Amino acid sequence: MSAPIISLEGLTSTTSFDQLLATAKSGGCASSTCGLSGKPDDIDPAVWEKIKDHPCFSEEAHHYFARMHVAVAPACNVQCNYCNRKYDCANESRPGVVSEKLTPDQALRKVIAVANEVPQLSVLGIAGPGDACYDWKRTKATFERVAREIPDIKLCISTNGLALPDHAAELADMNVDHVTITINMVDPEVGVKIYPWIFYDHRRYIGIEAARILHERQMLGLEMLTARGILTKINSVMIPGVNDEHLLEVNRWVKERGAFVHNVMPLISEPAHGTHFGLTGQRGPNAMEMKALQDRLEGGANLMRHCRQCRADAVGLLGEDRGQEFTLDSIPGEVTYDPSRREAYQEVVAHERRDHLAARSEAIGMVKAAGSGKSLLVAVATRGGGRVNEHFGHAKEFQVYEASPRGISFVGHRKAEQYCRGGRGENATLDGVIAALEGIDIVLCAKIGDCPKDQLAEAGIRAADAYGHDYIETAISAIYAAEFGVQPLAATA
């Protein structure tokens, strides 16, 4: 590998600690010394300790920390209609892309190589293809090896839940603090439409019996994890006409059993992936249907809206995938872990995020106090660090926030094809980006050219680059203020 792949760039454009703090802008700075606890106000401190570095469990942490997945457990004991195992696990990875399957030793090498290069790394997950709890020997061997070398890395698995009760105790012993269970139904009648078969207790079950066993094991596994203080994230795949309404019921059940967050993700069912749903023409939901369902679920278990359905060998911040930089053949045969970059990064983040949280609560307070009944949907181009710091043309996704009388909240992301390549914008791509931004009022980015700006305006979407390198919430509150004629932040600071 040539030049260092990452500096602290994801955080801001500067690299030294002092410079970094000096660039922290606007309202946030003034209040950074006021002793804010550094956690969002509404979270229990013990829980916060567990999630503060986990990009998937904490929306706040996802601006700062990265996860990596290693595909070491390809065997699975369930068949899902949205998965074609000739390709990949659809649980948490895009179906249709084959990942590099690794042995536990190869996985260790890869984790060390990534930890040396990607200072944001905080979580190692095993999330398919296959089931981490069923293919337990390989999961366990991988975790043991990595924990010995990098003791502070968080370990995380994703499972369909069928074999989960068999390993709940061991997960607790191994300090696995985070488990994701994919639960798509609590009614076996719904389950039969999603699961053609399971393999359990040495035989294959089909139909209602299969769905009933899976359901019972999922609930038991969830209860066992809750009893051991392990945080659980429930993933549900939203399948229109099959379980979309039913997910309200699922949300109630998992909340009663102590689930920490509930994450609803859209079915991906392109025919080309060759899944059962893909072949039968079952469609997935669109972005607005997703948001409508999530809004109805609000108030149940905490909702997660920042899931990216990442590939089973994804590496990096949640919105990015640098997996291709770390294929096995690009990693030297011998690697030694060097903690220095991760340590330096963690120190910077500790300061930066205190500042960010202060700025954030100030901005949210301002929007709430504005007394305007209106709401705005804002799409942000960001490279991490919670700031508006990506050029419009470089963005591969936009993070979407809603500013309303209830404050400022993250509502999801929109994937887009990178519009500017090699310094030139492609008009055809721009049309695609505009389509992906349907329903958005304003786009915030670090920079945007006149031409794309005009075209966005024609489509009714405004774009602003005046807030480059500000915190996202600060920028949004300023926009909100300008829009609805209330006092802007700067004037009140």
Add this chain to the structure above:
Amino acid sequence: MTFKIIASQCTQCGACEFECPSVAIKFKGESYVIDPDKCTECKEAFDTQQCASVCPVPKTCVPA
């Protein structure tokens, strides 16, 4: 009789390997293969052939 794996269809997930009660399945070269001398068709161990029951691809673990 024994069972065999149709290599061209195998996804190499390895589930059959760890379910086989006779340790008859090994990864060789490009694919998993069943050693006909070791395969017992799971007789006396289980009601169904474990490799065929767990395999995600239809008609991939079949009677040889």
